[in-house]
Amino acid sequence: MPELPEVETVRRGLLPVLQGAVIESAEARRPDLRWPLPDNFVERLAGRRVEAVGRRAKYLLADLDGGEVLILHLGMSGSIRIEGAAVKGRPGLFHHPRAEPGAHDHVVFHLAGGATITFNDPRRFGAMLLVPYDHMDSHPLLRSLGPEPLGNTFHAEYLAKALAGRRTTLKAALLDQKLVAGLGNIYVCEALHRAHLSPLRLAGTLATKTGAPTAEAEALVAAIRDVLRAAILAGGSSLRDHKQVNGELGYFQHAFKVYDREGAPCPTFHCKGHVQRIVQGGRSTFYCASCQR
DNA sequence: CATGCCCCCTGCACGC
DNA sequence: TGCGTGCAGGGGGCAT
Numbered sequence: 001m002p003e004l005p006e007v008e009t010v011r012r013g014l015l016p017v018l019q020g021a022v023i024e025s026a027e028a029r030r031p032d033l034r035w036p037l038p039d040n041f042v043e044r045l046a047g048r049r050v051e052a053v054g055r056r057a058k059y060l061l062a063d064l065d066g067g068e069v070l071i072l073h074l075g076m077s078g079s080i081r082i083e084g085a086a087v088k089g090r091p092g093l094f095h096h097p098r099a100e101p102g103a104h105d106h107v108v109f110h111l112a113g114g115a116t117i118t119f120n121d122p123r124r125f126g127a128m129l130l131v132p133y134d135h136m137d138s139h140p141l142l143r144s145l146g147p148e149p150l151g152n153t154f155h156a157e158y159l160a161k162a163l164a165g166r167r168t169t170l171k172a173a174l175l176d177q178k179l180v181a182g183l184g185n186i187y188v189c190e191a192l193h194r195a196h197l198s199p200l201r202l203a204g205t206l207a208t209k210t211g212a213p214t215a216e217a218e219a220l221v222a223a224i225r226d227v228l229r230a231a232i233l234a235g236g237s238s239l240r241d242h243k244q245v246n247g248e249l250g251y252f253q254h255a256f257k258v259y260d261r262e263g264a265p266c267p268t269f270h271c272k273g274h275v276q277r278i279v280q281g282g283r284s285t286f287y288c289a290s291c292q293r
Numbered sequence: 294c295a296t297g298c299c300c301c302c303t304g305c306a307c308g309c
Numbered sequence: 310t311g312c313g314t315g316c317a318g319g320g321g322g323c324a325t
Binding site: 168 | 304
């Protein structure tokens with residue numbers, strides 16, 4: 001499920017329940033996800049208070065008292081659900097009642113007060129790590145990440161410079177988390193369509209010799225920011241069975257212009273083209289060859 | 294360093 | 310119905 005908007009949606013859903021909460025105990029129902037769980041995982045979490053719930057790229061970051069950060073990645077199929085908690089600001093309203101753990105419920109956090117937070121991940125491409133807060137930025141998984149696409153340092157000048165000299169396609173460049181962090185297959189396709197840029201364009205052609213940002217780089221930055229913001233407002237995208245932490249579906253998938261819409265008429269105003277599917281780097285790309293150049 | 298390919302794993306949709 | 314195939318939101322590791 002999870003690209004930046006989905007991870008941000010999870011973060012926002014966790015915030016009212018998890019921030020300030022104490023993890024009474026943690027339950028590891030198997031020893032590994034993508035990698036083995038951290039040594040003494042359960043012991044290191046027991047009794048810890050969650051001071052803050054942040055996000056970097058597609059990583060969720062739970063700052064714990066005691067100086068460690070729980071880093072959590074949802075991989076391709078990871079999801080989180082909250083059960084047994086009151087909904088903040090809505091007296092009498094609760095998340096779903098607690099249920100017994102089911103298939104692919106790999107880690108369960110039991111919070112003081114009775115709520116549980118369950119990590120489910122059928123494919124187990126997700127991950128959990130515990131790292132000292134002071135070493136977080138230098139952790140191998142985080143240290144090479146590019147700027148946040150919704151942050152102040154991601155602008156046309158940066159993008160033009162970052163793309164300069166790249167000999168790969170725009171699609172591959174935008175999927176590269178070192179260039180900009182948080183985009184995945186869906187939102188790259190959607191952003192390129194909004195910017196009317198072809199996923200096959202050579203990335204370097206959006207840069208200039210002088211280093212001045214091009215109109216195309218401006219358009220691409222705007223498209224990326226717009227589509228991510230809109231998706232976050234919609235609660236992310238729910239493909240297959242993925243849900244928000246409260247069990248509700250996101251609904252941005254209904255706003256997809258090209259992703260998974262092979263054969264559909266291009267939604268661009270006055271465009272006569274159709275959405276086509278090609279394969280780049282082994283992954284599907286959806287675009288309109290007529291209005292994306 | 295940059296690039297492209299393989300792989301990890303499970304579930305599901307599809308065609309026969 | 311059953312079975313084989315291909316595909317799925319990510320990204321580390323490796324060869325080139």
